[in-house]
Amino acid sequence: xxxxxxxxxxxxxxxxxxxxxxxxxxxxxxxxxxxxxxxxxxxxxxxxxxxxxxxxxxxxxxxxxxxxxxxxxxxxxxxxxxxxxxxxxxxxxxxxxxxxxxxxxxxxxxxxxxxxxxxxxxxxxxxxxxxxxxxxxxxxxxxxxxxxxxxxxxxxxxxxxxxxxxxxxxxxxxxxxxxxxxxxxxxxxxxxxxxxxxxxxxxxxxxxxxxxxxxxxxxxxxxxxx
Numbered sequence: 001x002x003x004x005x006x007x008x009x010x011x012x013x014x015x016x017x018x019x020x021x022x023x024x025x026x027x028x029x030x031x032x033x034x035x036x037x038x039x040x041x042x043x044x045x046x047x048x049x050x051x052x053x054x055x056x057x058x059x060x061x062x063x064x065x066x067x068x069x070x071x072x073x074x075x076x077x078x079x080x081x082x083x084x085x086x087x088x089x090x091x092x093x094x095x096x097x098x099x100x101x102x103x104x105x106x107x108x109x110x111x112x113x114x115x116x117x118x119x120x121x122x123x124x125x126x127x128x129x130x131x132x133x134x135x136x137x138x139x140x141x142x143x144x145x146x147x148x149x150x151x152x153x154x155x156x157x158x159x160x161x162x163x164x165x166x167x168x169x170x171x172x173x174x175x176x177x178x179x180x181x182x183x184x185x186x187x188x189x190x191x192x193x194x195x196x197x198x199x200x201x202x203x204x205x206x207x208x209x210x211x212x213x214x215x216x217x218x219x220x221x222x223x224x225x226x
Contacts, residue, residue: 004027004028004029004062005028005029005063005064005155005183005185006026006027006028006050006061006062006063006155006185007026007027007028007061007062008024008025008026008027008059008060008061008062009025009059009060009061010023010024010025010058010059010060011023011024011025011046011049011056011058011059011060011061012024012056012057012058012059013042013045013049013054013056013057013058014057014058019206020042020045020206021042021045021046021056021206021207022206022207023059023207024042024046024059024206024207024208025208026201026208026211028185028199028201030197030198030199031183031184031198032178032183032184032186032196032197032198032199033184033185033186033197033198033199033200033201034186034187034188034193034194034195034197034199034200034201034214035047035185035186035187035188035200035201035203036187036188036189036191036194036200036201036202036203036217036218036221037202037203037204037209037221038204038225041203041204041205041206042203042205042206042207043187043201043203044159044160044187046203047081047157047159047185047187048081048159049061049068050063050068050079050081050155050157050185051063051068051072051075051076051079051080051081051157052068052071052072052073052075052076052079053081055068055069055072056068056069063075063079063155064078064079064154064155066078077151078153078154078155079153079154079155079156079157080148080149080151080153080155080156080157080182081148081156081157081158081159082141082144082145082148082156082157082158082159082161083144083159083161084159084160084161084163084164085164086137086140086141086143086144087140089144089147089148090132090140090143090144090147092132093131093132094128094129094130094131094132095119095124095127095128095129095130095132095135095143096115096119096128096129098132098143098147099114099115099118099119099128099143099146099147099150100115101147102147102148102150102151103115103150114150115128116128118146118150119146121146122142122143122145122146122176123139123142123172124139124142124143124146127139136169137164137165137166137169138165138166138168138169138172138173141161141162141164141165141169141173142172142173142176145161145173145176145177149180149182153182154182154183155182155183155184155185156177156180156182156183156184156185157184157185157186157187158177158184158185158186158187158188159187160187160188160189161173161177161186161188162174162188162190162193163188163189170190174190174193174196178193178196178197184197191218191221194214194218195214195215195218196214197214198214199211199212199213199214199217200212200213200214200217200218201217202217202220202221204224209224
């Protein structure tokens with residue numbers, strides 16, 4: 001990836017007169033970016049702007065060369081988003097049916113083969129026709145991730161994707177995310193996971209406190225939290 005995938009200048013976001021983000025200026029071009037900070041710091045709001053789920057109320061945001069304020073629908077076709085709770089993304093009764101929603105452009109025969117490939121790739125082989133509700137929390141998150149990646153996004157944004165998982169599944173999902181070839185922006189409270197990224201951003205009080213090498217940014221966060 002050449003250039004910055006995300007560039008923000010004086011970015012702001014307010015709701016009913018309450019400012020959630022202010023004066024956010026940064027440029028993200030690393031393959032894997034961790035976004036960290038306390039609850040309420042604005043990091044999830046920022047993440048949701050990256051594919052048009054939130055619209056800035058001030059400043060400028062550029063994502064993959066597009067303006068989310070005016071090109072949200074087109075941007076969502078290029079930027080995948082993984083939510084904290086996979087229930088927000090799993091729409092169909094079975095894993096196979098859910099994946100099929102992401103593959104509607106493929107011919108029917110190719111679609112079936114691709115679904116089988118995805119199920120095997122994400123540890124869900126043999127579970128395609130089982131109720132999605134019967135999957136474990138980790139399996140449901142893997143299904144949600146598989147459905148997003150099946151669309152071939154140019155950028156993946158994940159908002160605390162391991163928060164609801166046990167340690168084993170959190171590591172499994174974290175390893176999978178960090179091993180992708182797709183550029184990644186991951187919001188996380190897991191500082192070990194953040195340390196494995198290429199850069200980190202620290203949000204404090206709705207603005208960016210630090211950007212840079214994960215070790216330095218995490219240390220800044222620890223000092224401020226002491």
